[in-house]
Amino acid sequence: MLGPLITDGNGYTLYLFTEDTDQSSACAGECAENWPPLRTADGTDAARVGGGLSADLVGSVPRDDGAPQVTYDGRPLYTYTGDAAPGDVNGQAVGDTWYAVAADGGPAGATGGSGGGGSDDGGDYIRRPGD
Numbered sequence: 001m002l003g004p005l006i007t008d009g010n011g012y013t014l015y016l017f018t019e020d021t022d023q024s025s026a027c028a029g030e031c032a033e034n035w036p037p038l039r040t041a042d043g044t045d046a047a048r049v050g051g052g053l054s055a056d057l058v059g060s061v062p063r064d065d066g067a068p069q070v071t072y073d074g075r076p077l078y079t080y081t082g083d084a085a086p087g088d089v090n091g092q093a094v095g096d097t098w099y100a101v102a103a104d105g106g107p108a109g110a111t112g113g114s115g116g117g118g119s120d121d122g123g124d125y126i127r128r129p130g131d
Contacts, residue, residue: 002089004103006053006072011086014038014077016107018097023061025069025076035091035098037069038077057105073105 019026060068080091099107
């Protein structure tokens with residue numbers, strides 16, 4: 001079990017990429033196909049948070065196409081195409097560069113495959129407008 005993780009509004013685990021620097025994404029092309037950036041539904045930088053997350057830590061960074069990617073504590077957020085269901089954490093520690101985002105905004109400390117994940121009470125999430 002990885003402990004409390006940040007998920008999107010549908011319960012899917014959110015990830016950070018350790019190659020990202022200075023509030024900018026280093027994941028593009030094929031990388032972004034496997035690790036889709038978390039975007040807002042309407043293409044703005046507006047996102048809502050729930051549970052114990054701080055709205056002050058939610059922001060965005062522009063991607064190469066100019067559309068914003070949601071960040072938490074300055075870290076761009078991603079989903080993973082290998083997660084088939086809410087609560088999956090199949091992207092945890094992939095390549096020693098991808099980590100589920102812990103409730104404090106940092107990388108989740110444990111490594112492993114699927115299981116655990118998400119907040120049991122649905123509380124730690126970032127929700128796109130319209131979700």
